[in-house]
Amino acid sequence: MTDKRKWLETTFGKAVKKAPERRPAFETTSGIRLDPVYAAGDVREGVDERLGLPGEYPFTRGVQSTMYRGRFWTMRQYAGFGTAEESNKRYRYLLASGQTGLSVAFDLPTQMGRDSDHPRARGEVGKVGVAIDSVRDMATLLDGIPLGQVSTSMTINATGGILLALYQAIGEQQGVAPAELQGTIQNDILKEYAARGTYIYPPEPSIRFITDIFAYTAKVMPKWNPISISGYHIREAGSTAVQEVAFTLADGIAYVEAAVRAGLDVDAFAGRLSFFFNAHNNLLEEVAKFRAARRLWARIMKERFKAKDPRSMMLRFHTQTAGSALTAQQPDNNIVRVTLQALAAVLGGTQSLHTNSRDEALGLPTEASVRVALRTQQIIANESGVADVIDPLGGSWAVEALTDEIEGRAQQYLTRIDEMGGMVQAISKGYVQREIQEAAYAWQRRVEAKEELVVGVNAFKSEDPPVPVLKVDPALEVAQAARVQALRRERDQGAAQAAVDAVRRAARGTDNLMPVIVAAVKAQATLGEISDALRDVFGEYRENVVL
Structure with a gap:
């Protein structure tokens, strides 16, 4: 015994x-x-081999050998609303407050490839992010921000290549060569079909576009991350932590397979792949989740794809605290939730972090709330001491047992998805959507039965005074629509039309789409016009409803 x-x-x-x-x-x-307590016997034999050391395969303990003892994670606050002018003011404020990287939120019309004056954009312009229609808007958005010094993350998927082209164009206007630009586009379309919904084109041409971006950035923008494979939205849709790891890595496998089929050498692009995870309230599970994901991805890249370069095996990731965990009731409680979630991300070894604001369950965050969210990161970095030791929970019997269990359960999902023919097939059959929906339903049932307590919602209720909420002025939409119409009148129409026609021809063929899209944005073609040219060739995706 x-x-x-x-x-x-x-x-x-x-x-x-x-x-x-x-x-x-x-x-x-x-x-x-x-278990009530964990002991050495709860951790499988061979733990030292599974752990390794920081900066070495299998990267369980971190992808960098010095981690935060060298420098802190990049502190990004996801921001964008209204027009480019309004968002530019917020970015300048955040950078002045100590933020170390930009993270751009785009409005729904921009995400869906519609200009701000399109009938289907009505009522949505600037509401959940900034409206960007053209190179003029991008110039305004980034005015006064030195792109040679700032790393920028752009949460954009179906139109990711167009926004990347716009960013390159403004970088060149500032005198920054494309090879020196640093940042990330999300560019993860598979999770859109499974969990979020901002897709435009069917899977096959969408993945072709993504692999074109891989090839283009590897050659032209080597410091740019061409994709952020996103588990965040999978978790926001209701998945468990295990499902978040499994479905995110399954998406990653699909992208790597597509790139290899397109003739790319795995070590030529895999080192610039990045990931995006959610951080929830269960601190120990979240820490273990990040560690398990790193180890599992390292093994996949080494054993499945035969990567030789250690950088190809590193799972580098951005984390955002859980929007779905924020409550409209007692919003100040969200500060505590975000602190726990941010701490989990840091203990789990994130490379960059966004902390949500206390009022985001009510509307776009106010400047005061954003400042508190940023200060949360700065306090963890500079006052808590957790950044002074690499993987400080490594070796904890509880954390190691959880890391092993999450890795094993995620691998079971990956095996099941492989048996279906891969992630595209699993999504087309509704398997991934159904798993997420069932997990979300089970969680909601537990909350309603008070098996899970949410402070201020189903326990410890109180009536709190209302908090200020940021409102986007409807007049901004009118001004933005007028702005894009003025651009169409003032530009060289022949050059713009020729550039859009070139995009359409490239889409019909096999040439890389990025060079012609870069040329089109420089000719002042709009985002909507370029997206429509691709729609003409690729068509539009229609969702399969899963019940």
Whole structure:
């Protein structure tokens, strides 16, 4: 009998009989049963090999050898609303407040390839992000921001290549060569079909566009991350932590396979792949999730894709705290939630981090709320001490056991997806959507039954005074529509039309799309015009409803 078994049967057992535990069983959000205490025997043999050391395969303990002892993670605050002028003011404010990288939110028309004066854009311009229609808007958005010094993340998918082209054009206007530009476009269309919905084209041409971007950035913009493979939105849609890891890595596998089929050498592009994860409230599970994802991806790249370069095996990731965990009730409680989530991301070894603001369940964040969110990161970095030791929870029996369990369960999902023919097939069959929906439903049922307590929502309620909410002036939409109409009148129409026609021809053939899109944005073709040219050739995707 081990010491732990003896303790469970004697000391612990007697205590539980006298005073029962709070619940019949303790589980993580992924349904992993938690022991009351963990011991060495709870961790599988070979833990030292699975752990490795920071900066070395399998990167469980971090992708950099010095981690935050060298420099802190990049502190990005996701921001963008209204017009380019309004967002530019917010970016300047954030940079002046100590933010170390930009993170741009685009409005729905921009995400869906519609100009601001399009009938289907009405009522949505500038509401959930900034409206960008042309190279003029991008110049205004980035006015006064030195692109040779700032790393920029752009949350954009179906139109990601167009926004990348616009960014390159403005960089060149500032005198910054494309090879010196640093940043990331999200560019992850598979999770849009599964969890979010801002897709335009069907999967096959969408993935062709993505692999074109891989090839283009590898050659022209080597410091740019051409994709941020996103589990964030999968988790926001209701997945468990295990599903977030599995479905995100399955998307990554699909993109790598597509690039290899297109003739790219895996070590030529895989080192610039990046990932994007969610950070939820269950701190130990979240830390273990990040560590498991790193180790699993390293093994996939080494064993499945035969990568030779260690950088191809590194899972570098950005983290955003959980928007779905924010509550409209008692919004100040969200500051505490975000702090826990940010701490989990740091303990898990993130490369960059966005902390949500306390008022985001009510509307776009105010400047005061954004400042608190940024200060949360700065306090963790400079006052908590957790950044001074690499992988400080490494070796914890509980964390190592959870890391192993999450890795094993995620691998089971990956095996199942492979048996279906890959992630595209799994999505087309509705398997991924159904798994996420069932997990979201199960969680909601537990909250409604008070099996899971959400402070201020189903427990510890109180009536709090209302908090200020940022409102976007409807007049901004009128001004933005007028701006794009003025551009069409003032530009060289022949040059713009010829450039759009070139995009259409490239889409019909096999040439890389990026050079012609760069030429089109420089000719002042609009985002909507370029997107429509691709629509003419690729068509539009129609969702399969999963019940």
